[in-house]
């Protein structure tokens with residue numbers, strides 16, 4: 001019997017950032033899985049932060065949380081939505097993490113006598129991170145390199161992946177490079193020069209891409225693709241066009257199969273693949289393109305102008321929409337605006353309100369106004385993390401009559417700290433990876449709306465927070481009619497609330513958006529969109 005060898009695909013990007021490298025990598029994962037292959041996904045991020053957990057969403061978009069509590073790049077969200085690759089801390093490395101590991105080893109005396117250098121110490125650490133994902137149950141590891149070729153901080157990563165074929169054999173590795181071919185209106189021409197330059201830069205480092213995926217706004221002619229192939233030293237059929245998708249990101253895998261990318265990868269790497277089974281994915285795309293209904297959902301948040309700040313929330317709303325054959329139109333509302341504008345006019349015409357997670361004081365009062373409007377007007381409400389905390393504050397102020405109720409995150413001296421720091425957080429001073437993180441079990445109350453929506457009582461969801469529902473107020477809230485419908489198994493932490501007299505008002509301390517898939521929407525999002533549709537149809 002021949003020994004099992006895990007193959008490696010490296011995805012790099014050139015010309016500009018935000019080309020959708022994460023989406024393309026995830027889509028490569030999809031099309032290989034649809035050939036019966038076992039895939040693992042990984043992202044290498046060249047920035048110095050040990051993880052993105054300490055970055056503002058304005059800088060880097062959403063922080064995506066895994067079951068094991070790793071705070072990761074949002075591209076891992078694409079990986080989970082597009083593939084079945086199990087993800088863990090090993091799926092996302094940054095320069096900061098690689099350097100910390102090496103520095104720790106140096107202090108521990110693991111390199112005694114040596115000068116510790118970028119090559120080979122840092123590059124070896126990177127190679128270990130990549131090769132660590134290989135194994136007998138893995139056919140292909142897809143490693144995406146963040147940033148753009150030419151970035152100073154990306155060099156050690158490029159050097160490391162350049163060396164990998166020398167270690168494990170050229171025929172076991174494939175380099176995919178993603179670039180942009182801009183269309184110049186004035187010249188009425190697609191321009192291939194930036195792509196040529198970016199490949200030149202890669203080749204200077206010693207990496208010859210095997211496949212070029214070129215992003216274009218308009219279709220390229222065969223001539224342009226052949227020219228790119230010639231100048232970039234790539235076979236003609238390995239230049240693949242990826243046109244902007246009009247409807248949905250979930251069309252990308254179908255496009256790549258259309259260009260034969262799965263076949264090309266399988267042949268190049270000699271993978272033991274079956275035939276392509278894309279039927280369910282194509283059916284999904286068909287459903288996305290042919291919705292029967294529409295709903296309007298308001299999302300009131302603090303980072304609303306940054307499209308990626310609530311990435312998984314928007315995706316999860318879409319997934320629920322797909323299941324209901326409904327186009328979900330999102331109205332993004334800056335929370336701060338609601339502090340001077342009337343919530344009724346801002347929310348006029350919407351069929352549901354969602355308040356996502358967040359940190360810090362800015363916009364809090366606006367979110368509370370929005371929640372009040374939803375509660376009083378029986379507008380379906382879905383609160384997530386901070387969205388649950390503001391719902392608790394609103395209920396305390398306007399139903400229980402605790403006028404100054406607040407979270408100690410926003411007012412340390414409040415008379416009624418209905419949201420307060422988690423017990424375990426009281427002694428924590430560090431900011432990195434120090435929140436309550438990752439999957440935690442939760443028990444739902446029998447007969448609650450939440451239990452009905454989930455169809456089960458025991459659930460596990462991912463968390464990322466420091467504050468919690470203050471248990472000292474439990475009795476007051478229960479007397480006041482709030483349903484504390486989800487608690488931790490020891491009964492100490494309130495993880496979900498609902499208002500039984502409201503048609504659909506559910507708020508949760510965790511982040512269900514991280515567990516929604518296009519063909520398997522999260523039950524809470526599914527229930528929320530159903531309630532929004534009902535309200536719209538009743539109008």
Ligand code: GLN
Nearest residue numbers: 357358385386465466467
């Ligand atoms: N800032 C709140 C907390 O730390 C909510 C966090 C969140 O929404 N992710 O508890």
